[in-house]
Amino acid sequence: MLAGPLRRSLKAMRLWNDRRLRLSLTGLGAQYLLALLAVGAFSVNTGNNLLYLVFSLMLGLFLVSGILSRRALQGLKVAGLEEGNLFARVRGGLRLRLEDGARGRARSRIRGLELHLVMDEAKVEPSFMGASSRSGETTVILQTRAERRGWARLRSLELRTRFPFGLLEKSRFIELDHSVLVLPHPRTPPAQPASWRGEGHRTVAQEGTSSPEGARPLRLGDTPARVHWKRTAQRSQPWVRTFEEERPLGLHLRLDLSAWGPGRPFERELERLSGAILQARLTKRDISLEIQGTEGTREIHGHAACWRALALAQAAGRGTGIGGEAPLS
Template identity: 25%
Template sequence: MSAVARTTNTQHHADHHDQQHIAPTNEISTRQNQHSSKAIRRSSKLTFGGGVYILVTLFLAVGAINSQNNLLFWLFGVAIATLIVSGVFSGNALMQVRLKAQAIPDAYAGDRLRLHYTVSNHSRFFPLLAAMISEVPEKLSEKKSSDAKFEAAALLHIGPQSRCKVTGSFVPSSRGRVAMREVRLTTRFPFGLLQKTLVFECPRKAMILPHILAIKPELIRVMQGHGEEVRKQTHSSGSSNEYWGLREYTPGDPKRSIAWKQSARQGKLVVVEHAQPISTRLWVWIAEPKDGFENLPINSERAIAIGASLITLATTRGVPIGLWMPAHGIRMMPGNGKSHMMRCLRALGMIDFEQAAAKSTGRSNPPPSANADDVLVIATGQSQIVQAKNLRVLHADDPASYLIDPLSLPMSLQGTPAEVAS
């Protein structure tokens, strides 16, 4: 369904829709904020209806000449006049059209992104009627532009010396950088015989962030609660204020840790032992498979989406979380807040598996503080994961282990059974 234009004599209000995840912040430079230009190319072509119309007109001409019928001559003249009026009217209406395209904000894969345009008609006499505005994508995520679903903006009417704002949209199905270079305005007014087209150069770029999946909340809770087991297994003297127990004094223990009353009762020196502090920080570790990420495209894209979803979920719950993917130069220490989350998501969105500079090693080292922090490992295939304390592995090819509803996996991440199992 196309969006309908609204004139600027009333204030333009942007639609704000409730979202299930934090909206990305646009950080495009001010010089790219808006682009206004004249048309760089013009074209005109005959439509199918116009071809039929001309064919009928030729039959009228042949019939009029052969029969010398005045009525056929009159109909032939009207047909020719209609064709001329169609070309002249639509051509003059487009001569003074200008288009301004607003910058494209960052968005999540699978979300609808609004594209805003301002169209001005500088003609003194001719209005612009029944036009369609659509994008000509340069590239999308280094993949085919057909990955995105575009919806053209419909422009019903712009009077002489006036302007209006119109809105189109597109739904990107994959993450990565999106580049829009040209905008096309077409009209078949008034009779649908000719299609006139203007092409405007409006270069804009935006980042499409990874899919945000409905991750099981217990993944975060389980890792936070996992510290209880760690505390029962690992403890050290004097590392926190939480009481752990008593043990016999050994040479080298500080004297301030000696429990004098208990030592007097037991007749030997004992010291107070404190529990090791529990880390509430998480790491998302996307482990590199033996054969490299580029050989497992579907599982690798799933791993990116899982990592982005875990980071978003942890941010909404106030849990510091870090991102570890050393094969692609991503080493982000645990942090919280929206700005930290957006840095992580943009880093994931920019990963290019096919042009990765790092070569597959088949072995992934854990994050630097893995022994002190909890780690969620996302495995995309067979990889030699160096075991670390507080570690849990999620397999990208098993959506039931991390999704609330396994059927909610986006189509672009489903793949074929052969791609997932490879």
Template identity: 25%
Template structure:
């Protein structure tokens, strides 16, 4: 619990009147101090009950990049109380969102922008639930550890992109339709965290609780094997960032891409699952 500015003044006034009542022996002052203490206790109990019984869960998109803000979905459920909760502030990793009312037996959803500074696996997120209810004198808060299994990919940093170079030779993987940036509209899907803003379907997103994005088609090109040791960069993190950019740019453009990490080789492909596998390998490289 912490005091707001108004709460600090209220406590100071209560203490001042209490000291005056003891020094003067005035019964009226004693009654006023008792009423003020009762009000403080009542609001404290109501504030404590207001944040009890709330279940917090979060959901990150499939694609989260280090140093890049992405939308985090926050769900707050009130399933253990008979009364609704009011003015609930949820803070996750320093970013906050507010729920005006969480009704009994129902869940409320919100979103906030979050950024992670380092690549690699993520298991937990620091969070807290707080509220100034019923009066803005005291803020009750409870720390919560949110378990969210996620992999933070290296921050993509652009550079020169290898040219397509034509179609695959006989015996290689056949060309397939893949997501791109400039093709025809293939379908509408949920926002996953890696799509550029120009692909967000704002009109359709306004009708749903989650953002919707347009997936465009693109034609496949010659397969390419990216060797991390040959990627330009002054250090490992810069090479990983450039390699992440190349994987996203080329596969989304329809080109089959593989990856060579030391002696390990991952054959080229164009599917989204393959792209996420390559990004996961880059995210965990050198972390062991």
């Protein structure tokens, strides 16, 4: 009859012998333990049954704290990681998806976990996870600041908790084999020098104030100077003119890898191009990137694709290079 409880107790003892788990006593736990020993010593010396009862209750509370916190660390595993747009030397977020292997109501139990992610050449701020969702999957956002562009490896994830009473701090380590791509720092591009070649402007019409486009019914805030008198007489109600203005259609960037050597000038050029991509995205302009290298010329379209191409670019020459950008043709 005692085989089942004995087996579970031995299994719990083996759990804390796991190299991926760590147990440490907090300041509050040390004070509680001293009080527990003091009560135990007084109960032995005096033989007072009430002190024995208090000692038993305090010891039971201490053991329950360890069992509940151990359960809070169990059942979680990493389901996935979404890197988004993570730039070098800029604070960004990593979305970590955790999957709970528990069943039923156990999924929504309170955990009180601190998440500490170890990432190469990056500082990741701790995040907090309260209760897991009933669906079994929970997303936690970790604020990250990487130091350089390119692939960065995630080493491990530490789950740390003092649940439920703060007497003991328990940690569980999950080894990770995942890499995220860090994009170049988006430096604000300077004014375009006149020496750059292949520059020109291409525009597309949109509603604005330069040339007549059509007419529409009068709206609140329209000025009387824009009234379309002929259409107003035809429709027997006020109509106003609509206009067009010119705006840039898109931006075309060029990068000649053979003209650049490894070093800080090449990295600054990548950061300038990254900043141009960011400005194009903020102004809702199309973007394309032409990369010339030893294997030929390739053209990339789209903001995310251009950023990833810059993050993986490697200088193939010895010079300082001359970059350029031009609106799309």
